[in-house]
Amino acid sequence: MIGQVISNLNSVLGSLSEQSGQFGKAVDSLSQLVQNLAARRGDITNAVAYANAATGTVATVQAGRPAFQNTVHQADRTAGIVVADHAYVDDLLNTLPDSYKALSRLGLYGDYFTFYLCDLLLKVNGKGGQPVYIKLVEQATGRCTPK
Numbered sequence: 001m002i003g004q005v006i007s008n009l010n011s012v013l014g015s016l017s018e019q020s021g022q023f024g025k026a027v028d029s030l031s032q033l034v035q036n037l038a039a040r041r042g043d044i045t046n047a048v049a050y051a052n053a054a055t056g057t058v059a060t061v062q063a064g065r066p067a068f069q070n071t072v073h074q075a076d077r078t079a080g081i082v083v084a085d086h087a088y089v090d091d092l093l094n095t096l097p098d099s100y101k102a103l104s105r106l107g108l109y110g111d112y113f114t115f116y117l118c119d120l121l122l123k124v125n126g127k128g129g130q131p132v133y134i135k136l137v138e139q140a141t142g143r144c145t146p147k
């Protein structure tokens with residue numbers, strides 16, 4: 001048994017002696033790699049520290065994920081409402097600039113608006129989601145007389 005180990009070791013050493021040039025190159029390359037790593041140890045330390053900080057940032061992003069998911073869910077819900085009532089939204093977007101122009105003319109005299117209140121309606125959801133209008137203020141005389 002020991003004789004077999006010695007003959008195997010002898011053949012390994014013989015192979016190494018045949019490849020001594022390549023083995024020497026491998027040892028030199030490994031030595032050069034270790035020297036380069038030692039020379040750049042500051043950069044490697046910084047890289048590890050930055051990777052650690054990035055991991056902390058990713059953990060922070062993970063903590064904010066539920067809030068972001070809620071925002072996406074609410075945006076999807078809002079988009080569904082807008083699509084369901086798209087005629088109203090289109091009309092609103094078409095008439096809003098004219099309404100703003102009228103409001104800007106009313107505010108020409110200062111930091112206030114002068115309005116005369118003729119009717120005040122409150123729109124609430126009724127049975128089955130149907131709108132119910134509740135009249136809070138009504139004046140049918142003076143400036144508010146129907147024409």
